[in-house]
Amino acid sequence: MTIMVKKIFRGLKKTREKFITPLLDLFSSGKLDQSCIEEVEELLFSADLGVEATERIVDRLRNGNKWKEGGEVLDILRDELLDAVEKVPVLKPAEGNPRVIVVAGVNGVGKTSTIGKVAMRFKNEGKSVLLAACDTFRAAAIEQLELWAQKCGVPVVRQQMGSDPAAVAFDAVSSAKSKGIDIVIIDTAGRLHTKKNLMKELKKIFRVLSTRFDDIGLEGWLVIDANSGQNSILQAEAFVEALPVTGMIITKLDSTAKGGVIIPIQNKLNLPVLYIGVGENIDDLEGFDHRLFVSTLLSG
Numbered sequence: 001m002t003i004m005v006k007k008i009f010r011g012l013k014k015t016r017e018k019f020i021t022p023l024l025d026l027f028s029s030g031k032l033d034q035s036c037i038e039e040v041e042e043l044l045f046s047a048d049l050g051v052e053a054t055e056r057i058v059d060r061l062r063n064g065n066k067w068k069e070g071g072e073v074l075d076i077l078r079d080e081l082l083d084a085v086e087k088v089p090v091l092k093p094a095e096g097n098p099r100v101i102v103v104a105g106v107n108g109v110g111k112t113s114t115i116g117k118v119a120m121r122f123k124n125e126g127k128s129v130l131l132a133a134c135d136t137f138r139a140a141a142i143e144q145l146e147l148w149a150q151k152c153g154v155p156v157v158r159q160q161m162g163s164d165p166a167a168v169a170f171d172a173v174s175s176a177k178s179k180g181i182d183i184v185i186i187d188t189a190g191r192l193h194t195k196k197n198l199m200k201e202l203k204k205i206f207r208v209l210s211t212r213f214d215d216i217g218l219e220g221w222l223v224i225d226a227n228s229g230q231n232s233i234l235q236a237e238a239f240v241e242a243l244p245v246t247g248m249i250i251t252k253l254d255s256t257a258k259g260g261v262i263i264p265i266q267n268k269l270n271l272p273v274l275y276i277g278v279g280e281n282i283d284d285l286e287g288f289d290h291r292l293f294v295s296t297l298l299s300g
């Protein structure tokens with residue numbers, strides 16, 4: 001196993017334990033009868049694979065009298081899961097210079113740490129990166145971003161706490177343009193007095209950047225904590241309705257049995273998962289690979 005595969009394998013440990021181990025136990029009993037199919041259904045639901053994927057799989061199991069072996073059920077599962085994850089479009093980085101990525105999500109999902117991890121990856125790929133401290137709301141948010149920037153050895157543009165996040169974003173992009181920096185990553189607040197204020201603030205960042213700079217490649221990345229399971233879909237829908245989200249990052253897969261949620265979340269929103277977070281360290285972020293995800297999920 002490569003280091004990447006090992007990390008994903010470890011990161012999905014809890015999801016696999018809740019999902020595949022009971023399935024294999026179930027199959028070891030032999031025949032796939034009605035009560036067995038119901039148990040499979042329950043397992044799929046509890047792994048947060050979503051109603052649609054679950055129903056499709058269960059229908060196939062019910063209809064196919066010829067499928068009686070556990071191994072064949074796994075093949076059906078693999079087929080259906082791959083089919084579900086492969087329907088989603090891939091992200092094309094926005095055209096323009098610099099590439100400007102606004103990172104959004106509710107509080108505590110892992111935005112700031114993900115930014116540190118992503119910045120490190122870009123830097124390792126030879127790109128120059130600048131971070132913008134646009135969470136001017138939460139105490140110590142700016143310092144937290146600065147710590148990540150130090151770890152990566154990249155600059156931060158900041159103002160004092162309480163200043164207008166859109167103004168900080170504008171400063172950051174101006175500075176990146178004058179220095180010829182490739183990628184600007186914008187950290188944003190997760191909590192304001194109300195959710196309405198949060199969306200307003202985020203919208204303003206996008207509005208200011210897209211009206212003041214016509215040559216940047218603007219993207220919106222939504223960070224989602226896998227622990228929220230099916231609830232994260234509703235949460236994500238609210239962001240996608242309000243903002244031009246182009247891709248998603250699912251964090252904390254290492255600490256949840258709900259990793260299956262990646263499948264319905266991508267399909268409901270028709271947006272790709274770009275990376276998955278599998279731990280708290282700077283290198284605990286992996287590019288999301290559909291096939292690897294499904295095969296890891298299904299390995300006992």
Ligand SMILES: Nc1nc2c(ncn2[C@@H]2O[C@H](COP(=O)(O)OP(=O)(O)OP(=O)(O)O)[C@@H](O)[C@H]2O)c(=O)[nH]1
Pocket residue numbers: 105106107108109110111112113114135138141188189190191251252253254255276277278279280284
């Ligand atoms: N286990 C695990 N923990 C993670 C992961 N990503 C982030 N965390 C932890 O989640 C907590 C919150 O992370 P932050 O990066 O501060 O989250 P945030 O969204 O910026 O939070 P706010 O700025 O308060 O909205 C920290 O303790 C992180 O170490 C992950 O992939 N796995």
Ligand SMILES: [Mg+2]
Pocket residue numbers: 111112113135141187188190
């Ligand atoms: Mg933060």
